[in-house]
Structures are given as structure tokens and as C-alpha cells.
Amino acid sequence: MLQAISSRVISSLLVIVGSLTLVFCIFYLLPGDPVLSMVDPTSVSPEVIENLRHQLGLDRPFHERLLAYFGDMLTGDFGRSIVGSEPVLPKILAQVPATLLLTAASALIAVAVGVSLGVLSAVRKGGIIDFVARVVGLFGISMPTFWSGILLILIFSVQLRLLPAMGSDGFATLILPAVALGFVGAGSIVRMVRGSMLDVLNEPFVTTLRAKGLREGSVNYKHALRSALIPAVTLIGMQIGDMLAGTVIIETVFSRQGVGRILADAIMAKDLPVVQGIVFFTAILYVGINLLVDLSYAAIDPRVRRKGA
Amino acid sequence: MKPLLDVQELTIDVHTPRGTLTAVSDISFSIAPGETVCLVGESGSGKTIASKAIMRLTDYENGRIAGGSITLGETALQSLPASVMRGIRGKRIAMIFQEPMAAFDPVFTIGHQIAETMRAHRHGRGAKLWKEGAELLRRVGIPDPELRMKQYPGELSGGMLQRAMIAMALSGEPELLIADEPTTALDVTIQAQILDLLNELKDSLGMSILLITHDLGVAAEMADRIVVLYAGKIAEQGPASELLRSPRHPYTIGLLNSIAALDSRPGEPLRAIEGSPPGLSDMPSGCRFHPRCAFATDRCRESVPPLEELGGGRLAACWNRGEPAVLAAAGSIGGRRVPAAQAAAGRDTPAEQPPKPRLAALPGAPLEAAPALTSPLLEARDLVKHYPLGGGWGRPKRKVHAVDGVSLSIAEGETFGLVGESGSGKSTLGRLLLQLEPQTSGQVLYRGEELSLKDKARWRASRRDLQIIHQDPYGTVDPRWSIGDIIAEPLGVHTELSPSARRAKVGELLEQVGLSASWQNRYPHEFSGGQRQRIGIARAIAVNPRFILADEAVSALDVSVQAQIVNLLQDLQGRLGLTSVFIAHGLQVVRHISTRIGVMYLGKLVEIAPGEELFRSPAHPYTRALISSIPGSGAGVRESFSVRGEIPSPTSPPSGCRFHTRCPLATDLCRKQEPAFSEIGAARAVACHYPL
Numbered sequence A: 001m002l003q004a005i006s007s008r009v010i011s012s013l014l015v016i017v018g019s020l021t022l023v024f025c026i027f028y029l030l031p032g033d034p035v036l037s038m039v040d041p042t043s044v045s046p047e048v049i050e051n052l053r054h055q056l057g058l059d060r061p062f063h064e065r066l067l068a069y070f071g072d073m074l075t076g077d078f079g080r081s082i083v084g085s086e087p088v089l090p091k092i093l094a095q096v097p098a099t100l101l102l103t104a105a106s107a108l109i110a111v112a113v114g115v116s117l118g119v120l121s122a123v124r125k126g127g128i129i130d131f132v133a134r135v136v137g138l139f140g141i142s143m144p145t146f147w148s149g150i151l152l153i154l155i156f157s158v159q160l161r162l163l164p165a166m167g168s169d170g171f172a173t174l175i176l177p178a179v180a181l182g183f184v185g186a187g188s189i190v191r192m193v194r195g196s197m198l199d200v201l202n203e204p205f206v207t208t209l210r211a212k213g214l215r216e217g218s219v220n221y222k223h224a225l226r227s228a229l230i231p232a233v234t235l236i237g238m239q240i241g242d243m244l245a246g247t248v249i250i251e252t253v254f255s256r257q258g259v260g261r262i263l264a265d266a267i268m269a270k271d272l273p274v275v276q277g278i279v280f281f282t283a284i285l286y287v288g289i290n291l292l293v294d295l296s297y298a299a300i301d302p303r304v305r306r307k308g309a
Numbered sequence B: 001m002k003p004l005l006d007v008q009e010l011t012i013d014v015h016t017p018r019g020t021l022t023a024v025s026d027i028s029f030s031i032a033p034g035e036t037v038c039l040v041g042e043s044g045s046g047k048t049i050a051s052k053a054i055m056r057l058t059d060y061e062n063g064r065i066a067g068g069s070i071t072l073g074e075t076a077l078q079s080l081p082a083s084v085m086r087g088i089r090g091k092r093i094a095m096i097f098q099e100p101m102a103a104f105d106p107v108f109t110i111g112h113q114i115a116e117t118m119r120a121h122r123h124g125r126g127a128k129l130w131k132e133g134a135e136l137l138r139r140v141g142i143p144d145p146e147l148r149m150k151q152y153p154g155e156l157s158g159g160m161l162q163r164a165m166i167a168m169a170l171s172g173e174p175e176l177l178i179a180d181e182p183t184t185a186l187d188v189t190i191q192a193q194i195l196d197l198l199n200e201l202k203d204s205l206g207m208s209i210l211l212i213t214h215d216l217g218v219a220a221e222m223a224d225r226i227v228v229l230y231a232g233k234i235a236e237q238g239p240a241s242e243l244l245r246s247p248r249h250p251y252t253i254g255l256l257n258s259i260a261a262l263d264s265r266p267g268e269p270l271r272a273i274e275g276s277p278p279g280l281s282d283m284p285s286g287c288r289f290h291p292r293c294a295f296a297t298d299r300c301r302e303s304v305p306p307l308e309e310l311g312g313g314r315l316a317a318c319w320n321r322g323e324p325a326v327l328a329a330a331g332s333i334g335g336r337r338v339p340a341a342q343a344a345a346g347r348d349t350p351a352e353q354p355p356k357p358r359l360a361a362l363p364g365a366p367l368e369a370a371p372a373l374t375s376p377l378l379e380a381r382d383l384v385k386h387y388p389l390g391g392g393w394g395r396p397k398r399k400v401h402a403v404d405g406v407s408l409s410i411a412e413g414e415t416f417g418l419v420g421e422s423g424s425g426k427s428t429l430g431r432l433l434l435q436l437e438p439q440t441s442g443q444v445l446y447r448g449e450e451l452s453l454k455d456k457a458r459w460r461a462s463r464r465d466l467q468i469i470h471q472d473p474y475g476t477v478d479p480r481w482s483i484g485d486i487i488a489e490p491l492g493v494h495t496e497l498s499p500s501a502r503r504a505k506v507g508e509l510l511e512q513v514g515l516s517a518s519w520q521n522r523y524p525h526e527f528s529g530g531q532r533q534r535i536g537i538a539r540a541i542a543v544n545p546r547f548i549l550a551d552e553a554v555s556a557l558d559v560s561v562q563a564q565i566v567n568l569l570q571d572l573q574g575r576l577g578l579t580s581v582f583i584a585h586g587l588q589v590v591r592h593i594s595t596r597i598g599v600m601y602l603g604k605l606v607e608i609a610p611g612e613e614l615f616r617s618p619a620h621p622y623t624r625a626l627i628s629s630i631p632g633s634g635a636g637v638r639e640s641f642s643v644r645g646e647i648p649s650p651t652s653p654p655s656g657c658r659f660h661t662r663c664p665l666a667t668d669l670c671r672k673q674e675p676a677f678s679e680i681g682a683a684r685a686v687a688c689h690y691p692l
Helices: A002-029 A034-038 A046-056 A062-074 A088-123 A128-142 A145-159 A171-201 A204-211 A216-253 A259-268 A272-300 A302-308 B047-054 B082-088 B110-121 B126-139 B145-149 B158-170 B188-205 B216-222 B240-245 B250-258 B298-302 B324-333 B340-344 B365-373 B426-433 B456-462 B483-494 B499-512 B529-541 B559-576 B587-593 B611-616 B621-628 B635-640 B668-672
Strands: B005-016 B019-031 B036-040 B063-072 B093-096 B176-180 B208-213 B225-230 B233-239 B308-311 B314-316 B376-389 B398-411 B415-419 B441-446 B466-469 B547-551 B579-583 B596-601 B604-610
Touching: A002 A062, A002 A272, A034 A046, A062 A272, A088 A128, A088 A171, A088 A216, A088 A259, A088 A272, A128 A171, A145 A171, A145 A216, A171 A216, A204 A216, A204 B093, A216 A259, A216 A272, A259 A272, B005 B047, B019 B047, B019 B063, B019 B225, B019 B233, B036 B047, B036 B216, B047 B063, B047 B176, B047 B208, B093 B158, B110 B126, B110 B145, B110 B158, B126 B145, B126 B158, B158 B188, B176 B188, B188 B208, B188 B216, B188 B621, B208 B216, B216 B240, B225 B240, B225 B250, B233 B240, B233 B250, B250 B559, B376 B426, B398 B426, B398 B579, B398 B604, B415 B426, B415 B587, B426 B547, B426 B579, B466 B529, B483 B499, B483 B529, B499 B529, B529 B559, B559 B579, B559 B587, B587 B611, B596 B611, B596 B621, B604 B611, B604 B621
Parallel strands: B036 B208, B036 B225, B093 B176, B176 B208, B415 B579, B415 B596, B466 B547, B547 B579
Antiparallel strands: B005 B019, B005 B063, B225 B233, B233 B314, B308 B314, B376 B398, B376 B441, B596 B604
16 A cells, blocks of 8 residues: 555656656746846847847756756745746745635535435436536536636626625635636536446446345445445546646636636736746646545546555 | 245336337246256346346336236245345355356455345344354355455455355345346356255255246256247246156257257267247247247247147147157257258248258268377477566566466367366467467477477468467457458468458358358458358458367357257368367367367376366276266265365465366375376376376
């Protein structure tokens, strides 16, 4: 078990290093000059621009810049924002709680709605719940968040005036963005759980359970659900990652504070240090979520547990 | 005596996308307390759904009890409310299933699942139930029951799991145990152990058993009474011994004849029943067996024969029932000495009717004369195949010793049978002989020259000569290809035939294997299992190979269809002068078809002998144990020579003689020193310190 975890941690580190390198390369290859977005080239002399470039290390060769970049990361120095020149790390950390809160709330909605609706629709196949589940599944995976977000604003804020359309203070402002973001995840989770639950209910061991005289509740929710969750957990992990990525759009649509929001701004301004810092932060979260997924496998499926031993 | 279970005129419908079909119509039988009744039938006979209906498990599937009654003691089960029925399941009637691996929930421990069954029917403290569970495991012969209780199903072998399943079934102290093909997925040695266990439990606990099986040998061994089902109706029922001794229904007669029994003469065609069992959606009119029956008359085609009393507790549903003349005729007309292919000619079976008479009857001679005279076609020299098991991260690297030093030579024209339990390495050896995968060490010689995956050119050329027929007729043909294309593919690889010549050749091949030349454009899903196996055979013989490996080629087929394929293989082999290796776990079939038989155990060849001799006087204790575990071969033999336990893991084979852990005759010498594989007479060799 310990072995399995340690090998997971090592591969996670590789993922983080890989994603950081990738971001660096993308920005390196991208046309355009960050210095030119910092100063107005018509009013500043070329020497000043050259000087600024040198200060930022932009005139050094690729490998030196890459090494320096990793060196800085290791020492916790994420540099300063090119645009606002404030340190990157505190700037990001200040926004992390808001984004995490949104992601967690969305994930909660996605999992709660997705799993319960998926299971019920499989158990009562062909019934009303099954119909609702299929509608949720269809809309969830086919509606982009910026559209469902705007739709929610129109209905609940503009028409019904029940919930605030924007802002990021208080519980009320969290509801609409979390629903918009969670709905996407719920759509895929419903479909997956429904399908895998139906598969499990067709397994021979379910017949054994019934032949033993167990109650249907025990057959469905104790036995079948546990096996059905095994493939669903993978998907849930991926969905949470997607939701984290989705905050970029949702935070913009609902004018919320958050990492996604500053990421969007930083990309527009080619603010490399900020983008790198956020990628670093996101990669760690992503990898952490996947690690949790792997561990929860072991909790659900004893076969995984024993294999590691 | 008042029956424990009484089934009257039971009819079961199943709902399918194509509408409601009747799976079981109008069957009646009863089980007395302490009695074992066997429902015998092939695929589609309705035996499994009938057994599920008794438990009302059909409620949860697409089945529905459409008529009739099921009475347990005084209780009419067919109309009980679901909540009351639940109290009967697992308590008064318990059930065990075919695939023990699939019948346990993989994510709960054995102990949890047993305790849960008890808790469903009575109150009790967890610790007490757990202790009782362990006691039950001990009762069914599981060593280390406390440890097993804590293990998950994936950690136990199939045989152990079936025992655990029986223990779980016993936990409610049932009056009736329904066993649905409980040994079909297990090796013969384990099958024998499980059947013995069931018999012993039945006697000591006084419960009744309803055993569902396709295997008349199992039925012969277990049953007090046998009910033969065909296409959802009862064909015949009666006391086991009389029914087996003098069957009355042509289907029962055919089924008994199809089995390559120990007393049939090897090399001779089996008396197969033509065609295959009908599907639910195309039930024949009148007597459902009439399209496959040699004695069908107009009356059989038009009206359904009633199940009639024949006296002595026997019943049969046949218009010709009990007519001795008709049945005596069965012996000669459908007879042993007429190849099935001929018997089939001119009969209008819709399913597998050959377009014209094809194979001539063959003399048995070449099969017996060939081997001693000719040179070896294929030779294995000290073949070893180890599969590495993932080690790494400081864990020791382990390996599966699949084949561990096998030498053997196969003479031109012979049929070499290879038997052994699963895990003995027989399929791996087969693939090595064909060089479908590289060996760890050793050599394969084809016609005296080394054949190796490394010599690509020679290897590729050899593909034309060495062909294979697989076990699973469903998985080994591409469903998106027409059968014409499937059979023509090797022709495209190995010959220069023009497309039109290829088509003509495919047509010829189809007729050779008993299909119609005009079926080239059909797709695999249009064919039954037996027909698909014929397609596989046509593909294998398309390029005129010299050698064919038949890896469990008939194991997946219905008994009545098995005999057809065995006959076809024997026929083709004689006509085309093929040499072959026939791998199977069905010992009788191997004996029937092989000139020599090799017995494998844990990667080693332990005995080689001419087929007849091997069965008459096995030299290795393992061979003897295998033979005596054939069901229906007489309990007396088995008592005196049963094999203990299960085949050990091939990752760490036992020291010395690998069989010593299960051998009743093992001594210290066997534990320490590996016996050499040595000759013990003409064409016989055995690896045992104390040959029998």
C-alpha cells in the first residue's frame, strides 16, 4: 500500500514538472513581447527596453531561462507580475480560497446529483426518475457553462430576482455559479453511474444476493452501488479537475474573485510569471485530486488494497 | 410420499425486444424430501430459467411466470407477495450457481457474505454468526476457515469458492438446494470433489437437491430422477437408472449416443444428433424435436405429443413412445456405424442441413496404423515457457512456470491428445508447438528443422502448414466480415488464386465442413455455435495444412453438437492426411479422437501412452485420478482413487514430483527428487517413481 502511494507521489511530481515545462515552452514560442505590453515603445527609448529585458532575463538562451525558472520555483520565488509588479505568490494565494470554495461547491453538487440520480435511474429503469436523469445527462454534457451560467442569471436574477447575479461575498452569490459549474459534471456522472449500475445489476452475483433472500435495498445500495462506484470514481476525479479549469469561465461570467479570473487577465496581458504561478498551483491541485481518487479506489475495492500488499 | 416441491404445468414467458417469447411451456415435475432430481438439457432448453422461476428470481429479470403452479410443502410460491418470498429464498430454498467466481460479490469478504445471509433470516450477534460461518466452511471441507472468512472472493480458487458458496447456501438450513450447473466451470477433479460433497451433505442433512446440468454423466452420478428438457418442454422423465439404461425419447437416445462414452470405440464416428437446438423465436411446430429426429412422421410435425405415463414412474413425450421396434431401429438406422454426415443427408433440418451428401464413410484403419512407421512431423525439445510476473520496487520477481521442460514428438498422421487440469500448461504448449509465441528455452523442430519466431521467412512459410482451431467459436471470427471473406483470407495470404478461383475454393471448403457453398455472403451472427466452429475449421483447412492444433475446439458447444464436430474433425483428418494435436479437458472426447495421449500437470508431461492403453491401465497416479473423476464412471473407482485438493500455483511448483502434494501414494522420495520421464514399454512413458 505504502509502495503504491510512494510510486503515485513520484509520478505526480513528474506531472507537475512536465506541466511547468510545457507552459514555459508555450510562452517561449508565443509571438509577442511581454516588455512591449509593460511599456509604451513610442515613448521609451530602445535602451530602456533592452535594459528591462535584461533585468527580466528575457535575453538569455532558452535552457538558461528554463533552469533559472525551475530554480526559482524550487526556492518558492515565483517572481513578480510583469503588469502590476507585485509578487506573484501572495497575489495567487489571496485568490485561492474563493476558487477552491467554488470548485468544492460545484463538485459537491455534481457528485450528489450525479450519483443519486444515476443510481435511482438504474434501479427504477424506465420510470420518471430515469427520464429526469437522462435529461440531466443530456443537458449537462451538451450545455457549455458560459451559456448555462447566463441562462441561470436570466432566470434567477433577472426574472425571479431570487439570487444575486454577480459578486463573491456570501453564500447567496455562490449558488448560481456552483450550480452552473456542477451541472456539467453532474451530467457525465449521471450517465456513467447509471450505465455502470445497470451493468452491475446484470452481474451473476446480484442473482446470488437475491437468492440469499436479501432486501432489494441491500442488493442495490450496499452491494451493487459499491461495485458501480469503481468506474465512476475515475470520472468524478476527472470532472473535479475539469471544474477547476471551468472556474476560469465561470468566475468571469459571474464576476467573481478567484484564481481563474486573474488567470484570464494574466493571459490577456502575457503576464508570464502569474500564469506560471497559477499553472503550478493548478497542477498541484489536479495531481492531489487524482491521488485522492487512487486512494478512494483502495477504500472501495479491496482487490486494489490487497494487490499493493 | 408427499413431494417437497411440486411444479405443475409451469409456463414462463420472457420479454425480449422482439416481443414476448415462451421459454418454458407446461412443465411438471416434483421432488420428494431427500431426493435429487436432475434437469438435463442443452442451451435453450429452459432449464436455468425454470430453476430461477422456482425461486421467483425471474421477477427481477425479463421473465414472467405465465401459468402453472409451484408448491413448496403447503406454500404456493407463484403467488406469494415479494416480501414473503424473500423469507423463503436462502432459508427454505437455497441456490448455488455455475461460475463461483462471478457469483460472489467481489468487494465483500466471504465471511461478510455468509454472515449477511444468516442475518437476512434470523437475529444473532455478529461474532456468533461469524463463528457459525467459519464452522460451515469447515463443514464443506475448506481448510483454515477462520482465515478464509476474512478473504475476498478473488483470493480463493474456483473450487474453494464453490465450496464456500455451498456453505453459504447451507447457512439457512434449506429443505431444497437448487444447483445450477455447479461444476461446469470447474476441472474434472474438482467437479468430482464437489459432487461428492453435495451427495454427502444431502445424506447427512436430509435436504433435496434440484441439479441443473447439461452433462448426462453428472446426472447419472447424482440423480434419483432425471427430467430431460428440450426446447422448453419435458421430453422425458423417470428414475435415473432406468431412464439411462433404456431411454424412450429419441432426444434422450441421441443425447446418450452423442457422448463419447468410455465404451465407444475410438476412431469411429459418434452418433450425433443433426442440427442444433432451436432458438426461442423459431420453435418448430408439433414435437419440437422433430426437425432433428430420425423417426419423425407427419404426426410429429403437426401436433404436439403429450407427456404420457409409460409405467414405473416414467413419462415421455413422443408419438412413438415405447414402441420397441422403432427404438430398436434407432440402434441400426441412426446407427453407430453410419457417419453422422451420411445420416444427415436428405433430411430437411433447417439449421445445419448440408446441401448435398458429402463425406464418405471412412475406414478407421489409417488412424491406428500411422504413428509408429513415420518420421516426426513436429518435435519439441525441452521446451520451457515462463511468464514473468510484475515484480519491481524491491519485490522479488516471480514467474509462472507454464511449461517446464517438455519433450515430445508427433508423428506424421497421428492425433495427439493433450489433457490436464486448467493451469497444467497444455494450451501454452500448443501455442509453442506452433511457435505462436517464443519459448523461454528449448527448441521446436518442424520436419527435422528448427522452427523459430526469429527466422521470420521460414516461420511465415510454415504458417501455411500449421493451422489452429480455437475454442470459442464466437470470439474467433470477425463479426464484420462475411464468412466467405473469413475463409478466403488465408488463401489470399498463402496462394496466388484469382478472386473467382478463391470463391470457388471457399464454396468447396464450406461444403466440406457441412455448410452450403451459397452461404459465402452471410455473416457470423447468422450461424449457431456449431456452425461457427465449422467455419473456423474451414478456415483452418483452407490452405491444405499438414498440421492442425485444435485447442478445446468442442468444449464450448452443446453436447449434441460436440459429437458432430468431433465426427467432422475425424473425417477431415483421415481424408486430408492431417496430423493434429487435440487439446481438451473432456477426457472422453480426447480418448475417442486420439491415437496417443499426453497428460500434463503443472507444466510437465507426466505420462504418454496410446489412448486405449492410457485409459485401460494408467501408469501415473494423476492420470488414474483424472480418469476416475469422470462423472458417471462409477463411484466405486472414485472412492478408491480420488485426488486431494487443487492444482498448486504454477508460480511456485512443489519440489520433487510436482504431483506429490495431491498424490495418495507419495513418499519422501517423491517430495525430494523429481522422477525422470522414462519409457515403460512400447510407445509409453511416465514420470513417476512408483508407476502403477
